[in-house]
Amino acid sequence: MKTNDVIIQFTAKIVFFIIFFFSIHIFLAGHYTPGGGFVGGLLTSSAIVLLVLAFDLNTVRHVLPINYTYLTAIGLLLALATAAFPMFLGKPFFTHFFDYFNLPLLGKQSLHTAMLFDSGVYLVVVGVTMTIIQTIGEDE
Amino acid sequence: MNNFLLLPIIIPFFFGMILMFGQKNLKYQRTFSLLGIGIALISAISLLIKVKNDGIQKVTFGNWPVPFGITMVSDMVSVLLVTTTLLIAFFVVWYGFGSITKERERFFYYPGIMFILTGVNGAFTTGDIFNLFVFFEVLLMASYLLIVLGGEKGQLKGSIKYILINVISSALFVITVAFLYSVVGTLNMADIAVKIAEVNQPGIVTVIAVLFLMVFGLKAAIFPLYFWLPTSYASAPIPVLTLFGALLTKVGIYAITRTYTLFFVHDLSYTHDLLMALAIATIIAGCIGALAYFDIKLIIIYNIVIAVGVILFGVSQMNEASLKGAMFYLVHDMLIKAALFMLIGIIIYITGTSDLRKMGGLMKKYPTLGWFYLIAAFGLAGIPPLSGFVGKLLIAQGGFEAGSMWSSIFILASSLLVLLSVIRIFLYAFWGEEKATTGTVDKKIYKTLFVPTVLLVLITVAYGVGAEWITPFMDDAAKLLYDPSIYIDAVMKED
Numbered sequence: 046m047k048t049n050d051v052i053i054q055f056t057a058k059i060v061f062f063i064i065f066f067f068s069i070h071i072f073l074a075g076h077y078t079p080g081g082g083f084v085g086g087l088l089t090s091s092a093i094v095l096l097v098l099a100f101d102l103n104t105v106r107h108v109l110p111i112n113y114t115y116l117t118a119i120g121l122l123l124a125l126a127t128a129a130f131p132m133f134l135g136k137p138f139f140t141h142f143f144d145y146f147n148l149p150l151l152g153k154q155s156l157h158t159a160m161l162f163d164s165g166v167y168l169v170v171v172g173v174t175m176t177i178i179q180t181i182g183e184d185e
Numbered sequence: 186m187n188n189f190l191l192l193p194i195i196i197p198f199f200f201g202m203i204l205m206f207g208q209k210n211l212k213y214q215r216t217f218s219l220l221g222i223g224i225a226l227i228s229a230i231s232l233l234i235k236v237k238n239d240g241i242q243k244v245t246f247g248n249w250p251v252p253f254g255i256t257m258v259s260d261m262v263s264v265l266l267v268t269t270t271l272l273i274a275f276f277v278v279w280y281g282f283g284s285i286t287k288e289r290e291r292f293f294y295y296p297g298i299m300f301i302l303t304g305v306n307g308a309f310t311t312g313d314i315f316n317l318f319v320f321f322e323v324l325l326m327a328s329y330l331l332i333v334l335g336g337e338k339g340q341l342k343g344s345i346k347y348i349l350i351n352v353i354s355s356a357l358f359v360i361t362v363a364f365l366y367s368v369v370g371t372l373n374m375a376d377i378a379v380k381i382a383e384v385n386q387p388g389i390v391t392v393i394a395v396l397f398l399m400v401f402g403l404k405a406a407i408f409p410l411y412f413w414l415p416t417s418y419a420s421a422p423i424p425v426l427t428l429f430g431a432l433l434t435k436v437g438i439y440a441i442t443r444t445y446t447l448f449f450v451h452d453l454s455y456t457h458d459l460l461m462a463l464a465i466a467t468i469i470a471g472c473i474g475a476l477a478y479f480d481i482k483l484i485i486i487y488n489i490v491i492a493v494g495v496i497l498f499g500v501s502q503m504n505e506a507s508l509k510g511a512m513f514y515l516v517h518d519m520l521i522k523a524a525l526f527m528l529i530g531i532i533i534y535i536t537g538t539s540d541l542r543k544m545g546g547l548m549k550k551y552p553t554l555g556w557f558y559l560i561a562a563f564g565l566a567g568i569p570p571l572s573g574f575v576g577k578l579l580i581a582q583g584g585f586e587a588g589s590m591w592s593s594i595f596i597l598a599s600s601l602l603v604l605l606s607v608i609r610i611f612l613y614a615f616w617g618e619e620k621a622t623t624g625t626v627d628k629k630i631y632k633t634l635f636v637p638t639v640l641l642v643l644i645t646v647a648y649g650v651g652a653e654w655i656t657p658f659m660d661d662a663a664k665l666l667y668d669p670s671i672y673i674d675a676v677m678k679e680d
Contacts, residue, residue, distance in 0.1 A: 114205060114208075115205070115206060117205070118202050118203075118205035118206060121202045121205075122199075122202050125195070125198065125199060125202070129195065132188045132191075136248060137188060137244050137245060137246060137247065137248050138188050138191055138244060138246055138247075138257075139246040139247040140246075140247050140248045141247065
């Protein structure tokens with residue numbers, strides 16, 4: 046029997062973007078409110094998992110052709126690079142820097158290198174979660 | 186402030202990430218893993234020289250003042266262990282080229298080794314008790330990968346036991362750190378030592394000391410917590426077994442040594458006597474195991490347990506001679522265990538079995554292998570001038586100075602049983618009738634296995650013969666362990 050899952054597929058397309066943008070919001074707001082790279086990454090992967098549930102692994106892999114192992118490695122490299130960068134300036138490992146910038150549209154904002162480290166964490170979390178789900182999912 | 190001491194941790198970590206790319210390209214994987222360990226080894230050796238000349242090196246992450254940030258401290262104890270770790274890893278990876286199967290190599294074997302080195306080196310270098318936990322987890326996660334990689338039946342059986350035990354001991358570690366934190370209110374190891382000295386180690390701190398002994402004892406395999414070790418380790422492939430046998434239990438020993446020489450030094454009659462009793466029981470248990478089996482893997486694995494007991498006996502005596510002996514013996518044991526596992530790996534490769542009764546007469550075809558095995562066996566037992574001698578001599582001397590007459594004599598006597606257990610392998614495998622071998626020996630693979638093994642055996646010989654040159658380093662390490670104020674002053678002072 047062929048099931049017709051038009052409602053879940055249609056809803057998933059909309060809800061995916063809601064969850065994804067919320068995860069980006071949580072990720073960016075981590076410095077001042079609860080949130081950060083870890084929950085942000087988990088939420089993003091849950092958005093992708095919703096797509097996997099509504100469609101199937103191969104479709105999602107076709108739509109998002111990402112090698113999640115490489116994503117994990119890139120995230121780790123980004124985190125290490127952020128932490129190791131101060132070593133070349135004669136500062137201790139993991140020293141962070143911040144300053145205020147006048148950005149177009151957004152106005153005066155503070156930018157902090159902890160954000161880069163958090164992006165590394167975000168990529169690692171997405172990569173690891175999706176690797177686990179994909180590997181178990183396609184295991185016969 | 187000096188970032189140099191982080192290089193032996195960061196370099197393997199960095200290469201581990203790089204090796205996650207190009208998973209199927211064996212040439213790339215092999216070259217870059219050897220290259221990474223080589224660079225890390227060079228930086229560790231220059232760090233060793235720097236620590237010898239300039240004293241303890243430290244860096245606090247993120248430019249924070251000392252008790253508030255995570256401090257990494259490289260003193261003589263940790264830098265010696267870091268250098269030994271990388272030296273062994275270099276030879277094990279080289280040996281692995283001939284021994285580990287291609288399917289494993291293509292499935293993140295080398296990143297696993299790199300991350301295990303990150304964890305081990307980090308655990309040796311850290312100056313923060315919770316950070317020590319994190320590095321323990323780093324090395325354990327990587328070791329879970331390495332022990333299960335390949336997915337054979339025995340490996341699955343061994344790894345489930347291994348993971349279960351380590352998850353429990355990690356949970357216990359967190360609970361213990363929570364107890365300690367609620368008593369002293371700090372996580373920096375030097376600061377903890379200061380705070381414990383201020384309250385003069387009340388009963389609750391002694392309880393925490395015993396809990397730490399349980400946690401690290403599970404990792405280091407002391408009596409009665411060693412039960413998981415033989416079957417788990419025996420299931421792993423030889424290069425992985427070598428790495429585990431040489432490094433992982435030693436991290437537990439290092440953690441016990443550090444906590445028992447830095448934190449819990451105010452109630453010696455309870456904590457250190459308990460440690461001594463457990464160390465002696467560990468030696469007995471190990472000796473029984475080493476003599477009971479006809480499986481060569483298990484014989485050497487039980488010898489790990491014996492060595493754990495000997496080193497911890499040295500630590501429990503708490504005088505300069507015994508601590509120096511413990512350091513000497515710790516480094517010796519890492520090297521010699523790696524060499525022995527690699528040697529029996531070759532024997533297993535030639536004969537195709539690990540059962541002593543099914544092998545014999547290897548001496549005719551492989552005389553050099555036989556003699557090198559004999560040298561390594563004598564080194565393990567501590568026959569002068571080989572590497573095990575100085576350490577055990579100093580441990581016994583420290584024992585006599587501390588008044589533990591009978592237990593020191595027992596330590597010396599246990600060497601005979603160690604010798605007997607490893608000579609049995611020599612008698613059965615190399616002498617006697619030549620038996621039909623099932624394994625087919627490829628000359629090229631044999632050479633890849635043989636060269637790194639011989640080099641490592643020669644290093645252990647040099648370690649024993651050149652004890653005179655190594656002594657100044659060990660003196661520094663022993664002074665540091667004996668007098669915690671050196672460590673505390675170096676970490677707590679402002680720079």
